[in-house]
Amino acid sequence: MGYVNTERADILARLQKEILPLQGYKPMPGGNRTNIDLGAANAAFPNACFPLGAVHEFQSQSPEQTAASAGFVAAMISHLAKNGEAIFWISRVRRIFPPALKSFGIEPDRVIFINAGNDNDLLWVMEEGLKCKGLAAVVGEIAEISFTASRRLQLAVEQSRVTGFLIRQHHRLIKPIASVCRWRISHLPSEFEDGMPGVGFPRWNVALEKVRNGKPGEWQMEWSEGRFNLMDMPVPAIERELNIKVG
Amino acid sequence: MPKRFVAIWFLSLKTDWFLLRNPGLKDKAFVLAAHDHGRMVITAANSIARSQGIDKGMVLADARAILPSLEYFDDQPQKFSRLLESIGAWCIRYTPMVALDMPDGLILESTGCAHLWGNEAAYLDAIANRFNQFGYHVRLCMADTIGAAWALVHFGENKTIVQPHEQLKALMNLSPSALRIDPEILERLHKLGLRKISHIVAMPRSALRRRFGTGFIRQLDFALGNENEPILPILPPVPFQERLSSLDPILTLTGIEIALQTLLDNLCLRLYQCGKGLRFASFTCFRVDGKVVKIDIGTNRASHQSKHLFKLFELKLNSIEPGLGIELFQLDGSRVEEINPVQEKIWETTGGLDDDGVFELIDRVTNKMGANCIQRFGPDEHYWPERSFKPMDSLQEKIVSSWKSDRPRPVHLLARPEPIQVMAPIPDYPPMLFRYKNKLHKIKKADGPERIEREWWIEEGDHRDYYQVEDEDGIRYWLFRSGHYSDKNYQWFIHGFFA
Numbered sequence: 001m002g003y004v005n006t007e008r009a010d011i012l013a014r015l016q017k018e019i020l021p022l023q024g025y026k027p028m029p030g031g032n033r034t035n036i037d038l039g040a041a042n043a044a045f046p047n048a049c050f051p052l053g054a055v056h057e058f059q060s061q062s063p064e065q066t067a068a069s070a071g072f073v074a075a076m077i078s079h080l081a082k083n084g085e086a087i088f089w090i091s092r093v094r095r096i097f098p099p100a101l102k103s104f105g106i107e108p109d110r111v112i113f114i115n116a117g118n119d120n121d122l123l124w125v126m127e128e129g130l131k132c133k134g135l136a137a138v139v140g141e142i143a144e145i146s147f148t149a150s151r152r153l154q155l156a157v158e159q160s161r162v163t164g165f166l167i168r169q170h171h172r173l174i175k176p177i178a179s180v181c182r183w184r185i186s187h188l189p190s191e192f193e194d195g196m197p198g199v200g201f202p203r204w205n206v207a208l209e210k211v212r213n214g215k216p217g218e219w220q221m222e223w224s225e226g227r228f229n230l231m232d233m234p235v236p237a238i239e240r241e242l243n244i245k246v247g
Numbered sequence: 248m249p250k251r252f253v254a255i256w257f258l259s260l261k262t263d264w265f266l267l268r269n270p271g272l273k274d275k276a277f278v279l280a281a282h283d284h285g286r287m288v289i290t291a292a293n294s295i296a297r298s299q300g301i302d303k304g305m306v307l308a309d310a311r312a313i314l315p316s317l318e319y320f321d322d323q324p325q326k327f328s329r330l331l332e333s334i335g336a337w338c339i340r341y342t343p344m345v346a347l348d349m350p351d352g353l354i355l356e357s358t359g360c361a362h363l364w365g366n367e368a369a370y371l372d373a374i375a376n377r378f379n380q381f382g383y384h385v386r387l388c389m390a391d392t393i394g395a396a397w398a399l400v401h402f403g404e405n406k407t408i409v410q411p412h413e414q415l416k417a418l419m420n421l422s423p424s425a426l427r428i429d430p431e432i433l434e435r436l437h438k439l440g441l442r443k444i445s446h447i448v449a450m451p452r453s454a455l456r457r458r459f460g461t462g463f464i465r466q467l468d469f470a471l472g473n474e475n476e477p478i479l480p481i482l483p484p485v486p487f488q489e490r491l492s493s494l495d496p497i498l499t500l501t502g503i504e505i506a507l508q509t510l511l512d513n514l515c516l517r518l519y520q521c522g523k524g525l526r527f528a529s530f531t532c533f534r535v536d537g538k539v540v541k542i543d544i545g546t547n548r549a550s551h552q553s554k555h556l557f558k559l560f561e562l563k564l565n566s567i568e569p570g571l572g573i574e575l576f577q578l579d580g581s582r583v584e585e586i587n588p589v590q591e592k593i594w595e596t597t598g599g600l601d602d603d604g605v606f607e608l609i610d611r612v613t614n615k616m617g618a619n620c621i622q623r624f625g626p627d628e629h630y631w632p633e634r635s636f637k638p639m640d641s642l643q644e645k646i647v648s649s650w651k652s653d654r655p656r657p658v659h660l661l662a663r664p665e666p667i668q669v670m671a672p673i674p675d676y677p678p679m680l681f682r683y684k685n686k687l688h689k690i691k692k693a694d695g696p697e698r699i700e701r702e703w704w705i706e707e708g709d710h711r712d713y714y715q716v717e718d719e720d721g722i723r724y725w726l727f728r729s730g731h732y733s734d735k736n737y738q739w740f741i742h743g744f745f746a
């Protein structure tokens with residue numbers, strides 16, 4: 001009986017793996033040379049492998065949360081741009097302080113900032129950037145994006161395998177869009193190991209609210225020494241601002 | 248092979264142009280007049296007015312006494328100087344070298360152009376017919392030298408074609424004023440009874456030089472072809488230029504695209520053979536109705552990839568209005584640079600900033616949105632946060648100094664620091680709480696101060712004491728106090744958000 005069960009599980013796993021490429025999850029050519037390592041959180045993704053060549057959406061509701069998302073995204077990209085690839089950072093008005101990117105493992109002079117005059121131009125640059133194989137990643141800061149526009153981005157990505165990050169700051173509930181993952185990053189109080197005073201490494205509550213073919217989850221992570229460290233501490237008692245599930 | 252020149256003389260440029268704008272004046276006598284020493288003096292008269300004995304140089308009041316029904320209008324000298332220039336630009340369709348001959352003529356260097364219209368007579372007819380259709384009265388002549396063509400157009404028969412090396416024979420019977428010389432010299436020639444060029448040519452050169460100066464000899468040599476007269480084209484010659492004329496006027500976008508693609512392929516092949524690439528190019532469309540539409544592109548790195556250049560043009564093709572149709576397309580590589588040969592890669596690498604794909608993408612963005620929207624930053628040797636990075640000129644530019652990461656820096660920096668209300672216990676201690684946008688933040692953890700002095704050799708003002716603080720929600724801010732605590736006029740600001 002147990003033998004039959006494991007056999008069935010194997011078949012299911014194999015079938016699931018066959019479905020993945022059909023849904024736009026293609027393995028990177030030449031194996032996983034570069035990938036984003038989120039430690040134990042990798043288990044949430046299909047094949048236990050961070051989906052590159054996809055559009056990731058980051059929602060935030062305040063400028064502070066946007067800064068947290070930008071830091072988290074920058075830390076993720078540092079894994080992708082290890083060989084000095086160029087990065088596009090597109091926004092209406094540049095808020096990023098370039099020297100700060102260095103502490104997230106990115107060479108700030110590798111980042112090309114583009115200030116788009118309007119949302120249409122922004123989406124156009126983003127789409128063209130996502131089609132360009134020479135880029136490591138494309139980050140777009142946009143508040144409102146239509147479902148159709150987000151589909152276009154996803155289609156562009158499936159050809160080129162460039163990873164796109166959308167940072168959406170909006171004070172209201174926002175409409176769902178076509179993205180492979182939806183994240184929400186919020187600050188956590190930092191701590192030094194032995195109770196030393198002062199502000200420690202950046203620490204976030206990372207909520208993966210939606211992931212296609214994976215298991216959504218929530219983790220506490222710290223960025224130190226160039227990698228993500230998962231905290232196995234209980235969810236702190238601070239009240240998180242949003243518990244509404246979207247989509 | 249001798250050079251060939253066409254001289255065009257507009258008999259009544261101003262009135263013809265005026266008539267085009269005001270067709271109602273066709274059967275009336277009218278003149279253009281301008282103020283001169285308190286009088287109105289006629290500067291141009293149409294043919295009907297001339298037949299009544301009214302010509303330019305007359306005082307308007309006299310002319311109206313002769314012909315009371317005479318209509319008169321104000322002359323606009325600036326407009327007419329531009330008019331001749333734009334007619335010259337239009338003539339580019341007949342030859343790439345067009346020069347102005349002020350005040351009412353054009354010189355075309357048509358060496359090797361006439362055969363495209365069959366022969367020289369057909370070439371002159373084509374030009375004359377087009378001008379007549381527009382409503383301009385022109386005379387034109389062709390000769391080996393500019394001087395001969397000019398002389399014949401003003402003093403000879405219309406549409407004279409002087410066969411190569413025969414300009415001397417053609418000029419023999421003309422008056423010396425055909426040589427474009429000063430009125431003063433002309434008067435002296437008349438006094439001496441030299442009323443034909445044939446008289447002058449027969450005289451010894453040394454005598455001519457002594458009596459009339461070297462300027463006169465030069466004009467004679469220009470006309471006879473003993474000396475080359477320089478031509479000053481209104482458009483400087485562009486070596487990398489491709490032209491494509493169409494049998495029928497092109498109206499559709501597809502047609503324009505095909506024309507552009509053909510021109511680009513030809514130009515890129517030439518560029519490739521010369522080892523050069525385009526930095527700036529323009530695509531010009533000459534319309535049937537005489538208008539000229541033009542689009543430009545620029546690249547960040549010299550390129551001779553016709554596919555890429557086509558994409559750059561494609562973004563702007565929509566702005567071309569074909570009107571009644573386009574009859575001639577022209578592609579100019581106005582700025583061309585040496586290209587660094589790219590070695591073919593054996594394996595595909597995901598490139599950095601010198602990746603071709605990235606370059607082509609940046610070119611497209613630049614052409615769509617302007618160069619100012621693209622920024623890349625390098626470190627600058629300043630501690631002052633706003634000055635700690637500087638924009639870099641190009642993608643290839645290498646950074647000179649290294650980025651510093653030994654101090655905490657916020658991931659988002661506010662464009663200008665915003666004032667906040669703060670409660671701070673004693674000097675040099677971080678604040679206990681602060682109010683920003685009507686929200687009270689209790690500070691749990693803090694680092695600092697990090698004092699950054701204002702650079703006195705750049706600007707004057709107070710120093711800043713920066714603190715990295717974390718509030719009760721774990722959100723991290725970058726605050727600073729401007730000025731000394733003891734000065735009493737210090738002020739607290741928020742300057743950024745940490746990740």
